[in-house]
Every structure is written in structure tokens, then in C-alpha cells.
Amino acid sequence: MEKTPGKTGFSRRAFLKGSSAAAAATALATAPDVAEAHQVGTAVLAGPTVIVLTVNGKDHKVNVEPRTTLLEVLRYQLDLTGAKPVSGDGSSGASTVLVDGKPMMASTLLAVAVRGKKIETVEGRGGEKTPDAVQKAFVQYDAQQCGFCTPGFVVATRAFLDKNPKATEADIRGGLNGNICRCGTYANVIQAAIAVAKGGGNG
Amino acid sequence: MKAFEYAQPTTQAEALALLSPEPGKCELLAGGSDLVGLLEKMVLTPDRVVNIAEIDSMQQIEADEIGGGVAIGAAVHLDDALDSPLLAMYPAMMQVISGLGSMQAQAQSTVGGDLFRRPSCWYFRSGNGLLAGGGQMVALGDNRFHAILGNDGPAKFVSASRLAPALIALGATARVIGPTIDDEEFLPLEELYRTPSREGQRETALLPNQVVSHVILPPGEGTSGIYEAKHGAGPGDPMAAAAAALRIEGGVVREAKIVLGQVAPTPWVSREAARAIVGQRVTPETAAAAGRAAVAKAAPVRYRPSEGQHPPSGTVH
Known part of the structure; x- marks a missing residue:
């Protein structure tokens, strides 16, 4: 450790x-x-x-x-x-x-x-002016509705992809299982995460 | 949260010196994934919280020179356990951690913390005590996820540890220290758990000033695995779990230890299931027969939704 x-x-x-x-x-x-x-x-x-x-x-x-x-x-x-x-x-x-x-x-x-x-x-992780790859992808793939769960998802996605840079869609679905979105934006969150993974983790 | 004192010892001796012999006065903190939520909801109201996660001697996974197995520090985080090559010979344990369904839980929770996870029973989690009115709230209320075995006394919650069934099947021993640093015993892990018979007792046999410092596993020589039946794909507790460790020779099971989880107030060692599979080849049919043997004596508490109270809102399922 x-x-x-x-x-x-x-x-x-x-x-x-x-x-x-x-x-x-x-x-x-x-x-x-x-x-x-x-x-x-x-x-x-x-x-x-x-x-x-x-x-x-x-x-x-x-x-x-x-x-x-x-x-x-x-x-x-x-x-x-x-x-x-x-x-x-x-x-x-x-x-x-x-x-x-x-x-x-x-x-x-x-x-x-x-x-x-x-x-x-x-x-x-950056912000409006200097978003990181995950934040950019969340905007690009419209991975939020009410937005309340979004910061948790962004941090979780970053952590997961840092550890699993070549993650597949199934891996990502499993990895982000600890985050809940009551609007049900999962499909777009997963798409955003896949895009970051395909871009080598940096978008 | 009720106010409490906080201490963060760095040695086992310091930790023991900080504990109280009186039940409920001190709570041990490791990852916090279970305890802090219970403190927040005032289900637990200790005077002191002792964080044992920073005790160096409890953070390692080491090859056990004498037994040939491994000694896992209680403060080892589950994700580190999952990544440890020393633990690859224990598939049942690895499957449990992989199956937790939340990387946050894997990163934050510890091996020791999981063994002492408090029951998810919604009556307990909403402050009605572990036995919830001597078992009456469960008997009369919504009891869909309560015990189906070992439930003839007032305790009707189910043991919450995800790792315990797998570790017991694998033959784990708990190293228990306290009340003083000179007190050390090695307890078969299944003997750590007991079914409380009156309110105020906990679901383990430990004294309030004892600590499990390590879990010791014998060499993982046989076949092992765990099956957890889950409701959906989320990170919630399984509805039932079964861990099996088998020694198979010439295709035939020679020895078996089968432990059920989430079905009784303790991890439930099923000698009936083991007897059913020993001497057999493992096939879908013999496995199903062992499963039937495991639950032959199950007695679910009757569910009476129209007569009973509904679970309090906002509680953990």
C-alpha cells in the first residue's frame, strides 16, 4: 500500500x-x-x-x-x-x-x-476553462440531466480509467456500478467513458 | 452524529490500550464504509472511535512461513487484496471482492471491516436494535430478506459479511488480540460469529476490547468458488450466497466445506450440503442435490404484508 x-x-x-x-x-x-x-x-x-x-x-x-x-x-x-x-x-x-x-x-x-x-x-480535475478529458466527454455526450450525480460519476470514471485504460464497455459498466443516477443517464455516461477509453484515456 | 472522541493508533498495543471493556462505548473504524453511515444515522452512538486502519502491522499480506498459506492484515483494503498475487490461490475470496459491484467499496473497505459489517436488516438500520423487539418486528413486519436458517431465536437478521462465507470455506483462522497485548488467540473464523440471544449482544463472540488483527489462510490447494444470488446488477447485498471449497481427486469430491451467506444470523456452515457432495463427481445434478440439502431445514419467517408494518422509509435494503 x-x-x-x-x-x-x-x-x-x-x-x-x-x-x-x-x-x-x-x-x-x-x-x-x-x-x-x-x-x-x-x-x-x-x-x-x-x-x-x-x-x-x-x-x-x-x-x-x-x-x-x-x-x-x-x-x-x-x-x-x-x-x-x-x-x-x-x-x-x-x-x-x-x-x-x-x-x-x-x-x-x-x-x-x-x-x-x-x-x-x-x-x-479542471473546470469550465480547462476541463479534463472525462469532463469534456461528459459534455460532448450529454452525460448529465439534473447533474446532481455528475461530479461523482466524473471522479469515478477518471479513477476507473486511470486503473483500466483499455476498459471495454462491459468493464466500464461494472466499474461505474457504485454510482447511481436517478435520471437514468447511464447510457450517455457509458458512451462518454468509452470515448475517453478509446482516446487512450485522454479524450 | 453524536460527538465522540477519536484516536488513531499506529501499533496494535496502542489500539488495545484505547479500547473500553464496556460494550457500545468504543467502535473500531477501518475504511468507514459501514461504520460512518451507522454513526450518521445514530444507530451507533459510541463515546470513542478508534481508527485501526493506520496500524502498519495490520496493513500487509504476507506469506505464512509456518503454515504455507498467507496472513492478511485486517486493515488491508479489498482492492489491494484483489491485486495481491499471494491471494490468487483463493478464487472464492477473489470472486467475492470482484463481485462487490462498487470500486469505491473495494477501495475503501478493509478485510477486517468486512468481517465486522453490521447487518443490513432494515429494522436494525433504522434504530430498533439488532433483535428489533426480540424478533417481533421481523416476525410481524416485512421480512423478505431475513434469516431462513438459524432463526428460531429472537435474532432474525442475516450476517452481512461478504467475505466470511468464502474465508470460512477456505479454512481461515482469525488472530484475535486483547484485552492486553499479551492476549493472543487463533480462532477458527466460524467461531468468531455467534447468534445473539438478547438485545445488546453483538453478532460476534469478541469482547469489546478485542481486535481481529489478521486473517490466516491455509494454502489454497483445492478448488474454491462462491456464488452470490443478486437482485439486479447493482452493488447491493446478495439475497443469498454459497461458498464452496472442495478437494477433488480423480474427478470425485473427497472433502467439502460449504458455507452459506446472507441466510442466517451467522455465516452458515452446511454439513448437509458437504455430505451430499462428498463421494460424488460435481455435475449440475449433484450440485443441485447439495443445494437442496443445504436448504432442507430452512424455515423462512412467514411474510404477512397485509398484517404487518412496512419497513420504515429511507432505510437500507
């Missing part, structure tokens, strides 16, 4: 591994700066806590509680409203984001649990 802790993360992590819980807690309590706040340790967090999340390549200081989900931070603190709250339990796929390159549901990830990981949202 690839691990991508913060810049100074690795040595500190190794240190914490070998130390007692109490020592780790003390070390963390005296570690106020941004780089340190990336770190993971056995300190027990309770109530509001400032943590740093790496989202779309930038570090953001955010104020969370242990119960705050990544989705809540993205939408209500960072104003990244692409990922959507739909099912609350991850079954809709609408809050799909990439965590260290893997597609996961922001609605079922605690913000404190993704410290030190690279989070990428649909906003990180």
Missing part, C-alpha cells in the same frame, strides 16, 4: 510508532505548526480541533470535530460543492473523491482520518 504522508511525515511517524501513547500525545500537543498538524498519532482528539487537509494539491487548515465528515469539510468549509450528499452511507456514489488516488466516498470518511492523505475532488 502506497503511503503518502506529509513532507516531514515519515520520520515523525516512525518515531511515534516506537514511542508510548503518552509520549506521542505530549509530542502532538506541542506541535502547533501546519507541517506538524499533518501528523497522525495516538493522541485522543475530542471536540473542535484544527487539522490540515491536502485537497487538490493545497494544504487547508480546517476546524473540525472527530465526527465531521470529509464531505462536510469540502462543502461547508472549503466551498468545494462538487461532491454531493445523497445517501449519507456511501451507497449513491455522489460523494466520490480520490484519496491517495483511490475512489472513496467523502460521506463515509471522517475528516480526521484522512489527515496526511492526498484528496482530490472534481474541482481538481
Whole structure:
């Protein structure tokens, strides 16, 4: 499993591994700066806590509680409203984001649990002026109706094609099975994904 | 969500030190794909959540030097398990992960997390407790996806783990640690599960301050596979599953372990099905006979849609 802790993360992590819980807690309590706040340790967090999340390549200081989900931070603190709250339990796929390159549901990830990981949202894939291949294909193939599920589909499609660049239609249908569209735009989503795959993953 | 404390240990010893012996006070978090939804809906209201996904010693898949099989860390993510050449000798396990139907679930969920997935029973998921009124809500209400075996007590939910039937068929052992780091036992995986008889008990035999750190599989020498009967092509739970691990010699089954999933409050080891297939060649006819033997004693809870209550809206099916 690839691990991508913060810049100074690795040595500190190794240190914490070998130390007692109490020592780790003390070390963390005296570690106020941004780089340190990336770190993971056995300190027990309770109530509001400032943590740093790496989202779309930038570090953001955010104020969370242990119960705050990544989705809540993205939408209500960072104003990244692409990922959507739909099912609350991850079954809709609408809050799909990439965590260290893997597609996961922001609605079922605690913000404190993704410290030190690279989070990428649909906003990180470009936008109106600089759309990436998947976004272009979604526009070209009219792969959205109400659009609510679309950001989740775009991120999921990107993740799937990155891992399976030569995917067939059947592969794509299987791969995007975790995303639900209540308008039923599946046919166009699949066509868009096939077009990206045929273009070598870059449209 | 109710507020809770959070800790993210990096060693097994630290994890155990953070747990409480009192049931319901602490929940273990791994991928979050099951737990966070239950916290969000206040079905679970722990005082502390301990994230065991970052414990290095539980993130590896290693060849088991002594037994010749493999030791799979409980915090191994399912997509990494699927890609591991060490696990290619366990087709039943690989088929389960491939069949999850959602790459997000594969990427986010862990092996240990799947073994402890809470039941999908809609009465449980809408906050009525695991037994839902001593089994009465299920008996009187919509019970289409409830237990057909092992359901004579108040527990009528079905075991939710997708991996457990396959891993039990493959002869898996759970390495259980706790309450202290010096406490270690190796439990046949089927013994991890038990049917609760009163509200407050869980569907596993673990103490609240014990953790499954690894799943150990013997060498995958025989033939194995799983069949999951699904409703449609979506990522939802199967309606029933059967895992089989067979040792076939000269075309004849010499040994068989057959485990049913999604049909009872625990993964259901069917000795009847195994007996029916041992000594036979596997053909559509003998396989069907084993299937009939597996469900011969099944007793579905009678479904009375006109008399009972309907499942609460907005619940998980």
C-alpha cells in the first residue's frame, strides 16, 4: 500500500510508532505548526480541533470535530460543492473523491482520518476553462440531466480509467456500478467513458 | 452524529490500550464504509472511535512461513487484496471482492471491516436494535430478506459479511488480540460469529476490547468458488450466497466445506450440503442435490404484508 504522508511525515511517524501513547500525545500537543498538524498519532482528539487537509494539491487548515465528515469539510468549509450528499452511507456514489488516488466516498470518511492523505475532488480535475478529458466527454455526450450525480460519476470514471485504460464497455459498466443516477443517464455516461477509453484515456 | 472522541493508533498495543471493556462505548473504524453511515444515522452512538486502519502491522499480506498459506492484515483494503498475487490461490475470496459491484467499496473497505459489517436488516438500520423487539418486528413486519436458517431465536437478521462465507470455506483462522497485548488467540473464523440471544449482544463472540488483527489462510490447494444470488446488477447485498471449497481427486469430491451467506444470523456452515457432495463427481445434478440439502431445514419467517408494518422509509435494503 502506497503511503503518502506529509513532507516531514515519515520520520515523525516512525518515531511515534516506537514511542508510548503518552509520549506521542505530549509530542502532538506541542506541535502547533501546519507541517506538524499533518501528523497522525495516538493522541485522543475530542471536540473542535484544527487539522490540515491536502485537497487538490493545497494544504487547508480546517476546524473540525472527530465526527465531521470529509464531505462536510469540502462543502461547508472549503466551498468545494462538487461532491454531493445523497445517501449519507456511501451507497449513491455522489460523494466520490480520490484519496491517495483511490475512489472513496467523502460521506463515509471522517475528516480526521484522512489527515496526511492526498484528496482530490472534481474541482481538481479542471473546470469550465480547462476541463479534463472525462469532463469534456461528459459534455460532448450529454452525460448529465439534473447533474446532481455528475461530479461523482466524473471522479469515478477518471479513477476507473486511470486503473483500466483499455476498459471495454462491459468493464466500464461494472466499474461505474457504485454510482447511481436517478435520471437514468447511464447510457450517455457509458458512451462518454468509452470515448475517453478509446482516446487512450485522454479524450 | 453524536460527538465522540477519536484516536488513531499506529501499533496494535496502542489500539488495545484505547479500547473500553464496556460494550457500545468504543467502535473500531477501518475504511468507514459501514461504520460512518451507522454513526450518521445514530444507530451507533459510541463515546470513542478508534481508527485501526493506520496500524502498519495490520496493513500487509504476507506469506505464512509456518503454515504455507498467507496472513492478511485486517486493515488491508479489498482492492489491494484483489491485486495481491499471494491471494490468487483463493478464487472464492477473489470472486467475492470482484463481485462487490462498487470500486469505491473495494477501495475503501478493509478485510477486517468486512468481517465486522453490521447487518443490513432494515429494522436494525433504522434504530430498533439488532433483535428489533426480540424478533417481533421481523416476525410481524416485512421480512423478505431475513434469516431462513438459524432463526428460531429472537435474532432474525442475516450476517452481512461478504467475505466470511468464502474465508470460512477456505479454512481461515482469525488472530484475535486483547484485552492486553499479551492476549493472543487463533480462532477458527466460524467461531468468531455467534447468534445473539438478547438485545445488546453483538453478532460476534469478541469482547469489546478485542481486535481481529489478521486473517490466516491455509494454502489454497483445492478448488474454491462462491456464488452470490443478486437482485439486479447493482452493488447491493446478495439475497443469498454459497461458498464452496472442495478437494477433488480423480474427478470425485473427497472433502467439502460449504458455507452459506446472507441466510442466517451467522455465516452458515452446511454439513448437509458437504455430505451430499462428498463421494460424488460435481455435475449440475449433484450440485443441485447439495443445494437442496443445504436448504432442507430452512424455515423462512412467514411474510404477512397485509398484517404487518412496512419497513420504515429511507432505510437500507
